[in-house]
Amino acid sequence: xxxxxxxxxxxxxxxxxxxxxxxxxxxxxxxxxxxxxxxxxxxxxxxxxxxxxxxxxxxxxxxxxxxxxxxxxxxxxxxxxxxxxxxxxxxxxxxxxxxxxxxxxxxxxxxxxxxxxxxxxxxxxxxxxxxxxxxxxxxxxxxxxxxxxxxxxxxxxxxxxxxxxxxxxxxxxxxxxxxxxxxxxxxxxxxxxxxxxxxxxxxxxxxxxxxxxxxxxxxxxxxxxxxxxxxxxxxxxxxxxxxxxxxxxxxxxxxxxxxxxxxxxxxxxxxxxxxxxxxxxxxxxxxxxxxxxxxxxxxxxxxxxxxxxxxxxxxxxxxxxxxxxxxxxxxxxxxxxxxxxxxxxxxxxxxxxxxxxxxxxxxxxxxxxxxxxxxxxxxxxxxxxxxxxxxxxxxxxxx
Numbered sequence: 001x002x003x004x005x006x007x008x009x010x011x012x013x014x015x016x017x018x019x020x021x022x023x024x025x026x027x028x029x030x031x032x033x034x035x036x037x038x039x040x041x042x043x044x045x046x047x048x049x050x051x052x053x054x055x056x057x058x059x060x061x062x063x064x065x066x067x068x069x070x071x072x073x074x075x076x077x078x079x080x081x082x083x084x085x086x087x088x089x090x091x092x093x094x095x096x097x098x099x100x101x102x103x104x105x106x107x108x109x110x111x112x113x114x115x116x117x118x119x120x121x122x123x124x125x126x127x128x129x130x131x132x133x134x135x136x137x138x139x140x141x142x143x144x145x146x147x148x149x150x151x152x153x154x155x156x157x158x159x160x161x162x163x164x165x166x167x168x169x170x171x172x173x174x175x176x177x178x179x180x181x182x183x184x185x186x187x188x189x190x191x192x193x194x195x196x197x198x199x200x201x202x203x204x205x206x207x208x209x210x211x212x213x214x215x216x217x218x219x220x221x222x223x224x225x226x227x228x229x230x231x232x233x234x235x236x237x238x239x240x241x242x243x244x245x246x247x248x249x250x251x252x253x254x255x256x257x258x259x260x261x262x263x264x265x266x267x268x269x270x271x272x273x274x275x276x277x278x279x280x281x282x283x284x285x286x287x288x289x290x291x292x293x294x295x296x297x298x299x300x301x302x303x304x305x306x307x308x309x310x311x312x313x314x315x316x317x318x319x320x321x322x323x324x325x326x327x328x329x330x331x332x333x334x335x336x337x338x339x340x341x342x343x344x345x346x347x348x349x350x351x352x353x354x355x356x357x358x359x360x361x362x363x364x365x366x367x368x369x370x371x372x373x374x375x376x377x378x379x380x381x382x383x384x385x386x387x388x389x390x391x392x393x394x395x396x397x398x399x
Contacts, residue, residue: 031064045218059199060247071296073208079120085212095162112229114193121183130185137190145184193228201243204298208283244299253392260310266382271304278302278327286325286358294328297390305377305385317394318366325358327386335378336385342368
């Protein structure tokens with residue numbers, strides 16, 4: 001009997017050890033900068049090096065870490081926009097004058113003021129004022145956008161507090177409070193924070209949220225992202241769908257300012273191009289009819305016909321890579337022509353419809369100074385011509 005008990009105990013210990021090892025080892029598909037894809041189980045990431053299954057990679061040599069999980073977008077009550085990049089749906093946001101307390105499904109994050117660009121309180125409201133304020137953040141004052149009898153109004157001042165019931169701003173030399181149920185959004189002043197050094201990752205969560213920061217550590221099933229102000233947030237890896245990585249060898253177009261941005265719709269209202277979102281400010285995704293599901297992407301650019309975006313090749317990158325397709329939100333509609341131009345010369349072109357699979361682009365741009373992404377409407381005017389340039393990026397593959 002004693003021998004049986006000892007055997008059972010050893011078996012239990014072995015099973016427990018196997019379970020712990022399986023939990024700490026995360027199976028993923030990594031895409032190297034060369035385009036090679038490798039399936040590995042990551043044990044940890046320390047000092048910019050990925051370790052797993054007897055292999056190791058430098059984060060700077062990777063562009064995507066795919067956890068191979070389905071993306072199931074979920075709408076949260078509030079939405080925060082981060083200075084480092086990303087738009088994250090959250091349950092609640094509070095501010096005590098010194099730091100933000102952000103509640104998400106799996107944690108509570110403490111974030112310094114210079115790490116948050118804006119907070120959208122009412123996602124059903126007209127977001128045009130909020131979008132303009134985000135793109136033109138003041139260096140000196142915060143902005144409060146609230147509903148008025150005539151629509152929406154905005155005031156500039158200093159954000160003092162956000163509680164469960166109200167938002168308090170100091171403007172005109174006085175502290176004044178607005179009921180939270182009237183607040184549309186808050187945009188913080190651009191404090192020009194110093195970003196941490198290292199490989200930056202834009203993490204796409206399975207709920208559709210995106211969060212960007214420097215990958216400082218990945219251990220024990222927790223991914224840690226460095227933020228401005230020496231802050232750090234932790235994300236359970238089980239919540240991660242994919243990670244898009246930027247380094248001195250990878251530069252995403254959505255992190256750059258375009259030299260020129262032109263949108264001239266034919267039959268619809270103008271849609272402003274978006275960073276890491278579709279033109280309808282929805283998660284960036286392209287429907288795969290072969291797989292029968294929408295494929296989500298953390299990085300990319302959302303555009304609408306007819307449009308032209310021109311970007312400078314920053315630092316002599318020698319390849320341009322992207323996955324382009326009609327946004328999944330059109331439900332199979334849309335028909336347009338897309339092309340890529342380099343220094344005024346057409347490098348690639350294709351027709352796209354909402355029923356097509358995404359097109360893969362991989363172009364040699366050695367010596368090219370400027371790249372233009374062009375969308376022209378097709379046979380059905382510009383209706384539903386929402387084109388996503390997913391993971392559009394410059395690469396430096398060396399010589």
